[in-house]
Amino acid sequence: MPPVDGIYPRNLVKAFLSPLRRTKTLRHIQQLHAQVIVHGLERDVHFGSSVTNAYIELGRLAFASGSFNRIPAEERNRHSWNTILSGYSKFKCYIDVLVLYSCMRRSCDDGVDSFNLVFAIKACIGLGDLENGKSIHGLARKFGLERDAYVAPSLVEMYVQSGSLEDAQKMFDEIPDRNSVLWGVLMKGYLKFSMDSEVLRVFHLMRDTGLGFDAFTLQCLVRACGNVFAAKEGKSVHGLCVKWSWIECSAFLQASLLDMYVKCGLIDNALKLFETSVDRNVVTWSTLISGFAKNERAFEAFSLFRKMVAESMRPNEFTSANILVSCSSLGSLRHGKSVHGYVIRTGIEMDAVNCTSFIDMYARCGCVPMARKVFDMMPEKNVISWSSMINAFGINGLLEEAIDCFDRMKARNLVPNCVTFVSLLSACSHSGNVEEGWKHFESMTRDYGITPEEEHYACMIDLLGRGGRLREAMSFLENMPVKPRASAWKALLGASRIHKQVSLAEEIAEKLLSLEPDNSSVYVLLSNVYADAGMWDMVNSVRKKMGMKGYQKPLALSATRVG
Numbered sequence: 001m002p003p004v005d006g007i008y009p010r011n012l013v014k015a016f017l018s019p020l021r022r023t024k025t026l027r028h029i030q031q032l033h034a035q036v037i038v039h040g041l042e043r044d045v046h047f048g049s050s051v052t053n054a055y056i057e058l059g060r061l062a063f064a065s066g067s068f069n070r071i072p073a074e075e076r077n078r079h080s081w082n083t084i085l086s087g088y089s090k091f092k093c094y095i096d097v098l099v100l101y102s103c104m105r106r107s108c109d110d111g112v113d114s115f116n117l118v119f120a121i122k123a124c125i126g127l128g129d130l131e132n133g134k135s136i137h138g139l140a141r142k143f144g145l146e147r148d149a150y151v152a153p154s155l156v157e158m159y160v161q162s163g164s165l166e167d168a169q170k171m172f173d174e175i176p177d178r179n180s181v182l183w184g185v186l187m188k189g190y191l192k193f194s195m196d197s198e199v200l201r202v203f204h205l206m207r208d209t210g211l212g213f214d215a216f217t218l219q220c221l222v223r224a225c226g227n228v229f230a231a232k233e234g235k236s237v238h239g240l241c242v243k244w245s246w247i248e249c250s251a252f253l254q255a256s257l258l259d260m261y262v263k264c265g266l267i268d269n270a271l272k273l274f275e276t277s278v279d280r281n282v283v284t285w286s287t288l289i290s291g292f293a294k295n296e297r298a299f300e301a302f303s304l305f306r307k308m309v310a311e312s313m314r315p316n317e318f319t320s321a322n323i324l325v326s327c328s329s330l331g332s333l334r335h336g337k338s339v340h341g342y343v344i345r346t347g348i349e350m351d352a353v354n355c356t357s358f359i360d361m362y363a364r365c366g367c368v369p370m371a372r373k374v375f376d377m378m379p380e381k382n383v384i385s386w387s388s389m390i391n392a393f394g395i396n397g398l399l400e401e402a403i404d405c406f407d408r409m410k411a412r413n414l415v416p417n418c419v420t421f422v423s424l425l426s427a428c429s430h431s432g433n434v435e436e437g438w439k440h441f442e443s444m445t446r447d448y449g450i451t452p453e454e455e456h457y458a459c460m461i462d463l464l465g466r467g468g469r470l471r472e473a474m475s476f477l478e479n480m481p482v483k484p485r486a487s488a489w490k491a492l493l494g495a496s497r498i499h500k501q502v503s504l505a506e507e508i509a510e511k512l513l514s515l516e517p518d519n520s521s522v523y524v525l526l527s528n529v530y531a532d533a534g535m536w537d538m539v540n541s542v543r544k545k546m547g548m549k550g551y552q553k554p555l556a557l558s559a560t561r562v563g
Contacts, residue, residue: 394427
């Protein structure tokens, strides 16, 4: 039944097109398709496109392609081509998208539009085909669509994903009317290449120009704030999320904010956000437990872990690995064994990360035999797990066992890395064996091509200090090729206390305070040096300074009081 002046009778449209839009099963669509064919309508671009789209909605690309192919080439228009392109793009069949796009360009006289350009650009992104993408960019420019609200963000994303940030920025700068989508795509690119400071710069630009944010750009901002510990900006972004009610409708945004607060060390803010969240899952629970554990709030981490279990939220490998950090910091073997038992009872996978965490926990609790047992039970041992076992022996003063473990690792053709040598040098330090430490420190570069990092130098300073060679340690520290952190100076200050070298301790404390003028622990360490030397007038003087600055000596916690 041909149309009259290009218009089909209303009853015919109602009989076929209305049911096609509502039908959700393959059987019914095929029945309607059969009726379209019976009435000779399958070659009509309008009906053919509708049937094609119905098949696409069900994910039946083969049927969609069959329906599309029944439309004569001369009858196909941009709408029909966009319909079939959308189907293959939706299911990430990128090669098919580009093949269809080329066919469209050869057979369609009315050029391109923003929709088929976007499908083609996304295919190039999916295939990593920048060369073809640049050709499509040129075509967009030719048809005046380069700055289109849909095309422009896709082009920027294409350059971002290919690593051409300079081209992405150039493309971005040429667009006068930038919307939040375009800004978000640029932020995503900076995040991908760990250019977090650039993300924050974009945030300030958007805010200064009064441009609105959407959930995607806010997520990018939150992640960047966490990565660079930008607490002030992070709180500002949180405020925007609350102001525009984005936080209630995005569980991912809530999780990102929680992670940001944890990374910035704002655990109380993270807890407050967590307590008001309605969508608590294993990720958010584990993130908060991790925050408490890593910020030396072990008791609260345990309390949260118990609450998680009580609320029938099953922990995973990430949760157990983080709660073990608390066991290690407390030196609580009882708590560590309790977590180990829970992991075994509930069938949580003992992967390499978890096994390594258990080795570290048992070692720090002084239970080397259990650390060795966990290590021996590991089906596959990598360099990290061997390094962890070396460290377990080392921190418990078992240097010979640590070196033997190191030799057995090499015998299995595993190449030591920088972490391995930190464990080995630490073992030498705990045992006070300076000669053995020097041997491995020199071997690290000579035999394995590993450039010493700050941690390796800190181990050597600690080793020399423990061995009473304080001036040698001081000279070593001052001539390091990398700038020493406060931890290295603190190690030497601790050694000065052991050997009652008061004048050297004062010299080191002065250096430390120039690095960290508000660090109360420096005053505490210096006070202890004076106390060990019986210089009580100096102890009182230091404590008076602490009082003037508002510092208090932290109370010690005994592991015997746990639980």
